[in-house]
Amino acid sequence: MYTVVIDESGDVGLQNVQPDPSPGPTQYFCMCATIFNEDNRQKILAEIDPLRSKKGDIHASQMSHFDKVNACRILAQQPIGMIGVMSNKLSLLAYLSNAQKTNTHYYNKVTQYLLERVGEAISTLSSA
Template identity: 30%
Template sequence: MTNGCPEYHYVAYIDESGDDGLKAVKPVSNPGASEWLILSAVVIRAENQREVPNWVNSIKSEFRNHQRPDIHFSGLNPAKRQRACEIMANLDARYFIVASNKKNMQGYRNPAADKIPSKNWFYCWMTRLLLERVTKFVYDKSISQYREPKKLRIEYSARGGLSYPQMSAYYEWMRLKKHNPYLPWGHISWDVMHFDLMKIYPHHDREGLQLADVVASAFFKACDKHDTGQCDPTFAKILSPRMARDPDTRSGQCSGFGVKLMPSLEKAKLDPDQAEIFNFYGYPKQWWCPKASND
């Protein structure tokens, strides 16, 4: 225990690009919310926490005339974006993204939303999909290295309307719920999670969240064509060496695990330029949790 919190051996930094608006969604409606919501996770071993500020400083040191104290992918020119991703492609970390193409969800309301103790049900559901993959990765690594599950600290980037009580209440609700008739869940490895290890911080306060911003925004730029100009998959492709695979080997499967698209590639009806990044990472083939359940 450290300061009343359980000991942990891994850390996940979670950020997003796009928004979770569903009332009006581009390109179905214009104006409207972003067509995409992309959540990312940067996962490291806890012993590397002290190195994260050095990693971010090494990226900033490559930039001329960088006035900001932090890194925001959207504020970087293409050359700086490329250099940031090149450096991140060599860090001792694993990256995950879940990408939701929202145009088929315009006006949708989750029929179970009133039963979920959180106002941000869509964001929470997206983090659920992300953590199915992150916790499996951490669980497998724990068993391999320590022969028992080890805890994961989760740090979220503060965003509009997100609160720790809402987020923790949602996960507690999902953990205790034995059956959900609306959505076929995968499997969260609850053995590696603890609610006292879930934290929310401003983006500029945590260098790890700035790394997660780069990952989320690189993939947003790869498939968005309504808010950031034409699609450019260059940056997301550069991150390939560190995108998570199952198993965690060079030949492991990335599509559906480290890179997860919702809905399926066929149902998303993406334009060819939007689909390029998902094809690059192995779609239409995709991984699915071998322990699928309704927990």
């Protein structure tokens, strides 16, 4: 059995998007999935729990650059897989009328792309 943890970064707004850096909505929307085999959960937790016990449960925006780099080094050594989708919203402006049909249309489309990649990865891992 595999566990998949998904998080996103950026703003899903497509109106008034300007090239970054800009004061408006960010040009990019990103989603990432971390995949790990449940058999490895205890090993992974044993490695990352010291990070959590030092600072408590905090968001990356509250971590120093050094702490982020240290966390990445520890995570990179773990038996996990990561898959990301980065969407450049400026390339989707022709899609704007479709994306505004519902307020979650664009978010759901990016999620669909990510989940398709996750499904492929798990299928590959399961058949190995």
